[in-house]
Amino acid sequence: MSPQELAAESSAEQLSRAEQSRSAGEESFDWWSAPPEAREKQEQRREAEPGAGAESGDDSGAQAGADDVDARVHADVRADADADAEVDADAEPDAEPDIDLDLEAHAAPDEAAIYRAVHESPEFREIRTRYRRFVLPATAAFLLWYLLYVVLAVSAPRLMARPIAGPLNTAWLLGLLQFVSTFLLAWLYARHARAHRDRAALGLRWETQDRLR
Amino acid sequence: MAAGLFAFVVLVTLGITFWAGRRSRAAEDFYAAGRDFSPLQNGFAISGDYMSAASFLGVTGLIALYGYDGLLYTIGFMVAWLLVLMLVAELVRNCGRYTLADVLTMRMRERPVRIAAGVSGIVISLLYLLGQMVGAGTLVSLLLNLHSASARAGSIVGVGVLMVFYVTVGGMKATTWIQIVKCVLLLSGTVLLTVLVLLRFHGDVGSLMRSAARSSGHGNAYLLPGLRFGHGLTDQLDFVSLGLALVLGTAGLPHILSRFYTVPTARAARRSVMWAIGLVGAFYLMTIVLGLGAAALIGAPAIKAANSAGNTAVPQLADSLGGTVLFGVTSAVAFATILAVVAGLTMASSASFAHDLWAHAFRRPQEKQPTERQEVMVARIAAVVIGGVAIGLSLYAQKLNVATLVALAFAVAASANLPALLFTLFWPRFTTRGAAWAIWGGLVPALVLVVLSPVVSGNAAAIFPTEHFDWFPLQNPGLVSVPCGFLAGWLGTVTSRARAESDAYAELEVRALTGAGAV
Incomplete structure (x- = not known):
């Protein structure tokens, strides 16, 4: 494991420890x-x-x-x-x-300073990285997959007409797969956000608002 | 029977409106329903806003008449939600207050951006309204068996008056509750019809598809792309253009964006989108069955005879499955759908006018802000005016397929709103000029291309069939106008003299991702 990875890991650990201490005693918080x-x-x-x-x-x-x-x-x-x-x-x-x-x-100059400080803090960067690392590839993937489907539908009639089972042909299969992939990706995103982002983001929210107060 | 159900729908919605309107005088109540809804409720309301008459009547009709090409609409409408879920919902909830422009002006100067965003919000809502009200005219005339032009016009005016009433009296709270009730009604109706269709074919989807293909008069071609869009290069480009507009448009629709402000937090916004994806997905899967069922059980000639664009396929299907009772119920559900969606759209456009244009863009920098009460009053007046304009325009667009009209609204939303929104959220260097250019640079080409398209002139199905200014070959402008919007945003940014404010971007990012300081 490279030093950077270790550092990232330990900062993530700190983050989660901070979350735990914050949540201690508030089970149903x-x-x-x-x-x-x-x-x-x-x-x-x-x-x-x-x-x-x-x-x-x-x-x-x-x-x-x-x-x-x-x-x-x-x-x-x-x-x-x-x-x-x-x-x-x-x-x-x-x-x-x-x-x-x-x-x-x-109006308040220190407000901008606080936001800037939070923006540069490792906690925030961690949240942003987690968000982007999931969302950007996922968006690119589903857009490409959708556009590929649309282009194929108009430009490859022979492929689209290939029968799969009974009246079901490639065109219908690809169309229904779009539904499946949408449900799947939405579920994955929600799971990722819950597991990797929500707690850290909320902790940072209260911290930021405390500093702003 | 059906007329009685219509009256019942109207009475229930009016009851909701009075109940919700009792205590909504603050701007937050009027625009955002006090940010008081739960994710589940808002998920139903979002689905209600989205599953419009265009989907229930228009898309089903397209599937019934053109088979596979109708399916493209449902897929585009569906996949679009991923963009909303992942890039837009939570961030917009954290950064904004009532409208899209609130998010943009976190980083940008007020006036130029507010003017552009306000205008595009109104234009998009109006186009969408047009589709819904045309559907209303078709439906009511079919139901009451009145095919005279004045009966259609009368029903359009009636729907327009009702929607203005919901918004002015009940605000966002009434609109949201009407959406929720309507969504439950619509889903129940759709499930019922789907079950009946499947029962008729003994649960055998394969035989449903075969039978639909046979009765459509196109045979095997019915189950393949190309019936509606053809195989020429122009047709293929039109298909891609439509696909692009559908998938990118949802995230820029003002009435969908404003839904995220009716829940308390970003996480609630995400959960409401998850609900919406589930409900919308199930709904569109069922519309496929309904479209195929209509083709199989009624046949293309009979559908076309009732309405050349196929808008009446679902009520006809209900009639053939369950006689006048089911016909009445289905029509009432479709009617409730139209009422709810037009209310949501009127709400969004009046917010664009009052909050973006009147309260902010039309003020000189030193001028005193209007009070909240004044702003809400202006929003109510705007609802009346916009309703009137929508009624007037709808009377001219009655021949168009409602799904086509709605697809135009999606194209404009994708070209004008989405580039500005995504650049604001994700591009640190984006400037005020970039934002204004992105909106105008998407909005103007999209509208001009629509006017020059075959939708408006040059063929029998157009608004002006005898005129010929159809110089742009595609029905949907998305393929050209969406890149225009992004390009204009980029160009405006790199040519502006003012640098982007890095502090404002830092604040936006922190707020967007953590919710710190969110309303």
Whole structure:
């Protein structure tokens, strides 16, 4: 095993250990909803500013205060995870940037720095590599396989007409195989994402949002 | 009987609309249904959005009339989901808020990109709407046995009024629930018909295929490619062009993209796409059986006599399998399908107008943002206007096969939206100019080629049969316009003076893959 491979492996190991420690004591923890401490913070802030809307991105937004839409537009950039104001030039620079969805202004300079740091971190690179290493070859493969099928269907009539079993000919077999390969690849992708990406990505999500806070 | 079922469908959907519309006044409720749906619910809603009348009536009709060439549609529609699943769904969920332009403007300057994306969103939805409403006209006139032009026009107007009502009163929440109910209805109806067809042939698919080939009047050629598209070079290119548009178009359809915002997280978006792939795949496999069954049991001449494009093959099949009861049920299911899909499309296009164009692109940089309430109000007005435009256009397109029309919408989506979206997500150097050029560079060629194609003029089946400006030989522009979109995006990027913002790309990538800071 080359040194690089070893390094990659050990960093992956660290990553998974970090995940385990994070998940310890939370057997039934739903990885994709907010962690309890984040929820608590949210609650506190909500109590501190009762005028603000009562919703957050990951909880149900449907319960949002539908009656105080206008109040929300101005209050929630500071107050809530579900900022509705797209551009709010008045937002204080120390507005909580993790929940400030004002993407075009990049008001807080440290926000960009944090994203850049996360972007360069080995944890993130690992996630991206895992994602791309599966998705890019898989996309290329299924597109080529599909285009090959389409081109064959129009340009190789003799091959397409070759009988396989009863009325089933090559053309129908290839067509049905497209269905099979689609189901198969979708299943493989979901399995890969669950096994190799979800936990690490979620861990990094909370870490990033903590740093942004 | 059938009219009663139609009335029932309308009443149920109206009930859903009032129920969902009670408390949806915030923009998040109106555009994204509060991001409150579960993956299973959203999977059904996505499938509902996707399994349109074009598939149920149009594709089945094409399979019944042209056999193997109809199958290509189902395969293209199906394989396209892999692109959505792997490259688009999760990343778009993490980066955007309500529309495609939200993802693009994470990295790009607002105005040029919003204008381009807003316009393309409206155009694509309108083309798609056209297909659905033409289907509605055909269906209602067949059902009520009214073949006068005014009866068709009346049913198109009726469907248009209903869809505008769903969207303005119920927003995304009503639209989604209507999709879910409709999807369950459609799948039940399709399963029932499929089982009946298979029972008729004692479960022997081979004898079904043979019998379909015999009754189609084409014999063995029915089971081979080439009946619809022919064997000339132009025909072959048309086939490839259609295949390309179908497989790349889904990932650029605005009403599909906006579905991912109705679930709370990226993982939920992925799981809803998994559900959708299962449901859509099962559905298309069954449409193959239905198409073959229609060919075998009714025969091509009778199908063509009822509707030259084959749009009525399924109701005819139901009639021959189960008499007026099954005919009524099937027609009501198809009617529910049309209502639900047009509502979803109107929703997407009104979001494009209000959120992209009115609230952002039409603002000067220093101008104050409109409030959410104003934006939602504009979205509702836009729904009314777009509905009116769609009704007007549909009255001119009644002779076209609905699957052909929808394939055009796919081609435009693949040419205009997909290049900009993929470049934004995966190309660090992509710039604002590149994004705007990618959208315009795909949208304009696609539309121009459609206007110059045999769909619009030059033959008996065209919109203007007596005019001759069919200079572009292919029915589907995808083969030319999709590369145009990618090329324009690349060209715009390498010629722009401004460098891409690396910070913005870093943020986009982190957000896209981890969900940090996602709404």
